[in-house]
Amino acid sequence: MTEREKELHAEAWKEAEKLKNTVEKDPYRQQYHLMPPSGLLNDPNGWIQWQGTYHLFFQWNPYRPDHQHKFWGHYTSADLVGWQLEPIALAPSEWYEKNGCYSGSSIDLNGKLALLYTGNVKDENNNRESYQCLAVSENGIDFEKKGPVVDELPEGYTAHFRDPKVWKENGSYYFVIGAQTENLEGEVLLYRSEDFHTWECLGPIAGAQRNGLGRFGYMWECPDYFRLGSTDVLIVSPQGLDREEMKYENTYQAGYFLGNADLQKVDFQHGEFHELDEGFEFYAPQTTEDEHGRRILIGWMGVPDSDEEYQPTVKEGWVHCMTIPRELHSDGTIITQSPVKELEELREGTPLEMRIALSFGAEAVVTPASEIILDTKEAGDFQLKLRDEAELSYNGADQILTLSRPRFRDGEKETRKCRVDRLEELRLYLDSSSLEVFINQGEKVMTARYFPEQHANTVKVSGADGSLTWKSWELKS
Numbered sequence: 001m002t003e004r005e006k007e008l009h010a011e012a013w014k015e016a017e018k019l020k021n022t023v024e025k026d027p028y029r030q031q032y033h034l035m036p037p038s039g040l041l042n043d044p045n046g047w048i049q050w051q052g053t054y055h056l057f058f059q060w061n062p063y064r065p066d067h068q069h070k071f072w073g074h075y076t077s078a079d080l081v082g083w084q085l086e087p088i089a090l091a092p093s094e095w096y097e098k099n100g101c102y103s104g105s106s107i108d109l110n111g112k113l114a115l116l117y118t119g120n121v122k123d124e125n126n127n128r129e130s131y132q133c134l135a136v137s138e139n140g141i142d143f144e145k146k147g148p149v150v151d152e153l154p155e156g157y158t159a160h161f162r163d164p165k166v167w168k169e170n171g172s173y174y175f176v177i178g179a180q181t182e183n184l185e186g187e188v189l190l191y192r193s194e195d196f197h198t199w200e201c202l203g204p205i206a207g208a209q210r211n212g213l214g215r216f217g218y219m220w221e222c223p224d225y226f227r228l229g230s231t232d233v234l235i236v237s238p239q240g241l242d243r244e245e246m247k248y249e250n251t252y253q254a255g256y257f258l259g260n261a262d263l264q265k266v267d268f269q270h271g272e273f274h275e276l277d278e279g280f281e282f283y284a285p286q287t288t289e290d291e292h293g294r295r296i297l298i299g300w301m302g303v304p305d306s307d308e309e310y311q312p313t314v315k316e317g318w319v320h321c322m323t324i325p326r327e328l329h330s331d332g333t334i335i336t337q338s339p340v341k342e343l344e345e346l347r348e349g350t351p352l353e354m355r356i357a358l359s360f361g362a363e364a365v366v367t368p369a370s371e372i373i374l375d376t377k378e379a380g381d382f383q384l385k386l387r388d389e390a391e392l393s394y395n396g397a398d399q400i401l402t403l404s405r406p407r408f409r410d411g412e413k414e415t416r417k418c419r420v421d422r423l424e425e426l427r428l429y430l431d432s433s434s435l436e437v438f439i440n441q442g443e444k445v446m447t448a449r450y451f452p453e454q455h456a457n458t459v460k461v462s463g464a465d466g467s468l469t470w471k472s473w474e475l476k477s
């Protein structure tokens with residue numbers, strides 16, 4: 001580590017330590033979701049299982065809950081249930097990253113853990129430069145910076161060029177990267193290298209104006225590319241999509257295209273864009289394939305430019321968290337997402353089980369961290385009031401599931417809706433200040449932060465006719 005790095009690491013921990021007292025007393029701290037120790041967390045980065053251990057890095061401002069500084073924080077886990085905070089992986093110490101060690105990914109490079117990330121540089125006039133940089137580690141904890149491996153922009157693109165996601169295939173290294181054309185359209189470019197040091201830009205693999213998309217946002221952030229079952233998947237977080245009925249309801253989206261890619265021809269034939277999550281907070285997800293061959297996704301439970309300053313945790317010195325890890329599957333038409341099996345380890349004691357006649361309703365007492373599975377095959381329309389703060393309701397005639405909560409800014413009710421032809425099952429993960437709803441075995445997911453009163457500890461079920469079965473567990477922290 002250079003002197004400058006040592007200095008930055010020490011200063012960041014000192015500031016984090018100062019905030020810790022307030023942060024740790026906040027009742028909205030999550031029990032089993034990953035959060036920043038202090039300050040602000042955004043994108044998951046460098047997500048990998050390396051030499052048996054899961055590593056999740058994250059965009060981190062240790063100093064305070066805003067976006068001014070971007071470090072890479074670091075958590076590790078043996079089992080996806082218990083996580084340990086590690087020393088800072090990257091601090092913006094060098095000229096090529098002076099305005100932030102932005103998002104990126106990781107890979108095993110000849111037995112070392114290599115990080116490929118965007119060095120963000122801005123001058124006095126706010127002009128940007130973007131460098132794709134390498135850092136390597138022998139022990140997975142201490143990283144040595146090797147500087148930029150790509151230091152120029154391809155012709156026809158602006159400096160909104162970032163978030164490389166790297167993989168190895170047939171002996172070559174590839175990365176996809178989020179880009180913006182000079183016509184202000186979002187694209188994903190493909191790069192290849194034989195040695196990880198010299199990279200060739202092969203051109204755009206997807207973007208607006210391809211595959212009949214037309215205009216589709218002004219910038220695509222955080223791409224991810226992989227094979228899932230018999231289909232190729234491209235995940236992106238496009239910015240600038242217009243809101244449509246029940247679609248693109250958040251400031252920015254995150255979703256996927258399924259299709260067939262030919263990397264040699266730099267071609268990806270794909271179908272329509274599907275949102276990965278139809279709730280309020282979800283962005284910039286990243287996936288990895290673990291040693292069991294599972295494709296696991298973690299997303300940021302937040303969205304850029306979305307009034308985060310009104311979240312009540314900000315005044316306690318922190319903001320945002322990650323989603324739980326979700327295992328992905330695809331039948332070639334959609335992706336389904338389910339909580340990784342390991343999370344069953346969080347279940348404590350015997351479950352509460354009951355059959356609820358909807359015309360009578362029911363009120364169950366829950367702990368802030370709980371898992372609830374509802375079999376709704378026999379249910380007519382119904383509502384769930386979650387800790388007197390959020391509401392989930394299904395209308396069978398319209399085939400619409402609606403999630404509502406008070407808006408952070410002014411307390412007005414706001415909603416997100418998604419279409420579910422036949423609702424058969426809901427699986428809810430509640431934590432102190434979040435909820436994740438998996439619909440019909442993960443065909444759709446709705447994720448949200450919410451901030452219930454401390455004493456609010458019930459889930460109220462009501463409806464018109466039919467019945468549902470309820471099974472719930474208290475979850476350990």
Ligand code: FRU
Nearest residue numbers: 043059070102103162221284
């Ligand atoms: C997405 C993003 C990335 C960027 C990072 C900076 O949320 O804007 O494109 O690398 O956050 O923190």
